[in-house]
Amino acid sequence: MDPFIASAVFVFGLLFGSFLNVCIYRLPRGLSVVWPGSACPHCDIPIRFYDNIPVFSWLILGGRCRNCKVRITPRYLIVEVINGLLFLACYAHFGLSLATLKCAVFGFLLLGLIFTDAETHLLPDKMTLPGLAFGLLISLFVPVNDLLSMLLPGAIDFPVSSDISWRLFSFMDAGLGALVGASFLYGIGAAYFRWRGVEGMGFGDVKLMAMMGAFLGLRLTILTMMTASLAGSAYGLWTVLVVWLKRMQRRKRVFHETGSTARKHAWASAQVALRRHQMPFGVFLGTMGLLAFFFGQQFIHWYWRQM
């Protein structure tokens, strides 16, 4: 790794992270990300260029607006740093190549979508749909290198080494990842709607999964959906337990209920809380997709060795 290029890539990542913060705030509100320039959401005073330097400005201003002193969320700092590190990780992993570009775009989009979903429960089309198109296109230049490309070469008469064959397989793999990911999530969403009568998953999640499928290919897409479901369920269970325990304590303390009555009442109200609480599933999908992109292949190889 060239230290000079590595630092440049990191700074580049910080700058893109800064732009990503603008997207996270504006896209769900239907605002333009290019015009007007950044302003404090509280006092509307435009932010000067020297107060808009990634990481440093937030630290120097102590996380407050220079004018009205209102608190600025640490998310600005966090997204910039993570995006810088992500770009750096892409470069460390793939060197200066098209694979790094693919990796950086994927990380950039997912980071934005994860934070947007966590803050607003929305996954803007302006991120997922261009991402889907880019993922399909880049598969023609950077091999997705997945299950299909390993299984099918024997079945079809293309010489494996030929240029056309890997591009075709890679593209098919990306397309299949998008298709299977999106249909599976759509199916789960429809089933959930029939069962509970409320929308558990929106079309945003379906489009997010299509986008991730195009970048990941079929096998890692399936891995992502499995691990995200596990993580989501664990989070749901944990939420219910925490709410249950807290309310049980409270009922005993405030209403002087006996242990068993308090347990029963608190359990019922924890159920209601879970039903009302809308889980940002995109956060789990995005995080697991990012992990799968970097470590999925190793994980699958490790897993097969254990069997």
Ligand SMILES: [Zn+2]
């Ligand atoms: Zn202000």
